[in-house]
Amino acid sequence: MSNIDYSTILTGIEGVRIVSSNEKYAQSGAGLPIVVVENQLGSASLALQGCHLLSFVPAHGNDLLWLSPLASFDPDKAIRGGIPLCLPWFGGHPAGLQSHGFARTSDWTLEKASNQPDGSTLLILSLSSTTETLAMWPHAFRFEMQIEVGTELKLTLNVDNLSDTPAPFTYAFHTYFAVDDYTQCPILGLEDLTYIDTVGEVRRLPQEGTLQLTGHTDRVYLDVPEAQTIVDGARQIHIHGTAKSAIVWNAAEHALNIADIGPAYTRYVCVERGDVFDNALTIAPQSRFSSVMTLSETR
Numbered sequence: 001m002s003n004i005d006y007s008t009i010l011t012g013i014e015g016v017r018i019v020s021s022n023e024k025y026a027q028s029g030a031g032l033p034i035v036v037v038e039n040q041l042g043s044a045s046l047a048l049q050g051c052h053l054l055s056f057v058p059a060h061g062n063d064l065l066w067l068s069p070l071a072s073f074d075p076d077k078a079i080r081g082g083i084p085l086c087l088p089w090f091g092g093h094p095a096g097l098q099s100h101g102f103a104r105t106s107d108w109t110l111e112k113a114s115n116q117p118d119g120s121t122l123l124i125l126s127l128s129s130t131t132e133t134l135a136m137w138p139h140a141f142r143f144e145m146q147i148e149v150g151t152e153l154k155l156t157l158n159v160d161n162l163s164d165t166p167a168p169f170t171y172a173f174h175t176y177f178a179v180d181d182y183t184q185c186p187i188l189g190l191e192d193l194t195y196i197d198t199v200g201e202v203r204r205l206p207q208e209g210t211l212q213l214t215g216h217t218d219r220v221y222l223d224v225p226e227a228q229t230i231v232d233g234a235r236q237i238h239i240h241g242t243a244k245s246a247i248v249w250n251a252a253e254h255a256l257n258i259a260d261i262g263p264a265y266t267r268y269v270c271v272e273r274g275d276v277f278d279n280a281l282t283i284a285p286q287s288r289f290s291s292v293m294t295l296s297e298t299r
C-alpha cells in the first residue's frame with residue numbers, strides 16, 4: 001500500500017481529502033486509501049490503488065457508478081464496481097498473467113490536485129514502469145490519468161511508451177453503471193454495429209435494433225460511435241469517448257457464484273469503452289496514446 005504523504009499536494013486545495021475505505025464504505029477488506037472530491041458541481045471518490053473511480057455524483061443527481069455491496073478493499077485485489085482500468089491489456093493474457101492487466105491493482109501516485117476556474121476539480125495520477133512491470137509488459141512506460149470532477153466526469157488517459165520498441169496495447173475503462181434493473185435499460189448508440197459475442201461459442205453478429213440485455217451478456221462492439229446513452233427510467237446516462245470499442249457485460253445469474261457480486265447483479269450494466277480485439281493498438285516507440293471519456297446524466 002502507498003505510504004506517500006499527500007499533505008503538501010493537498011495544501012490549499014478545497015474539497016479534496018484522503019480517507020480510509022473503512023471510513024467511507026462499510027464493505028469488508030483490509031482497507032485502502034480513497035481520494036474524496038467534493039465541489040459545487042459534483043462529487044467523486046477513487047481508490048489510489050488502480051486509480052479506480054468508485055463514485056461520481058453530479059450535484060442534485062444520483063451516482064452514475066455502481067459499487068458492489070459485496071466489494072472488498074484489499075491490497076492487490078481489484079475492487080468490484082466503479083471504473084477499473086484494464087491496462088495495458090484487456091481480458092486474459094496469453095501467458096496467464098492477471099486478467100485485465102496490472103494497472104488496476106497497482107498503487108498509483110497522486111501527482112496534483114487543483115480547483116479549476118469553472119468550479120470543477122482536477123486530479124492527476126500516474127503509474128510508472130518498474131522491474132516488476134517490465135517482466136510482464138516489456139516497455140518502459142508512464143501512464144497518466146487526468147480526472148475532472150464537475151457537472152461531468154472527464155477522464156483523460158495518457159499512455160507514454162518510453163521504450164525503443166513498439167508496444168502492443170489494449171485497454172478499457174471498465175465502467176459499471178448503476179441502473180435500476182439491467183434488463184430494463186436500453187443502450188443506445190450501438191445499432192447496426194458488428195459485435196463479437198463471447199458467451200459460449202465466439203461469434204460475430206450484427207446488432208439488430210437497440211441493445212437491451214435479457215440475461216448473461218459479454219460482447220465486444222467494434223468501431224463504435226463516440227456516444228452511447230443508457231436509458232435508466234427517467235434518467236439518461238451519457239457516455240462520450242474516443243475509444244473505438246465498447247464491451248457490454250452483465251454476468252446475470254452467474255454472478256451468484258462471483259463472491260463480490262452476488263444477487264445485486266441486477267443493479268449494474270457494464271459499458272466499457274476501450275480499444276480491444278480488432279481495435280487493438282500498437283504505440284510507437286517514444287510516443288503517446290491518449291483516450292478521453294466523459295460521463296454525464298440528464299433527466
Ligand SMILES: O=P(O)(O)OC[C@H]1O[C@H](O)[C@H](O)[C@@H](O)[C@@H]1O
Nearest residue numbers: 078099100218219247248249270
Ligand atoms: O472479473 P473481472 O476480471 O473483473 O472481469 C469482469 C469482466 O470483464 C469484462 O467485461 C469481460 O468482457 C468479462 O468477460 C469479464 O468477466
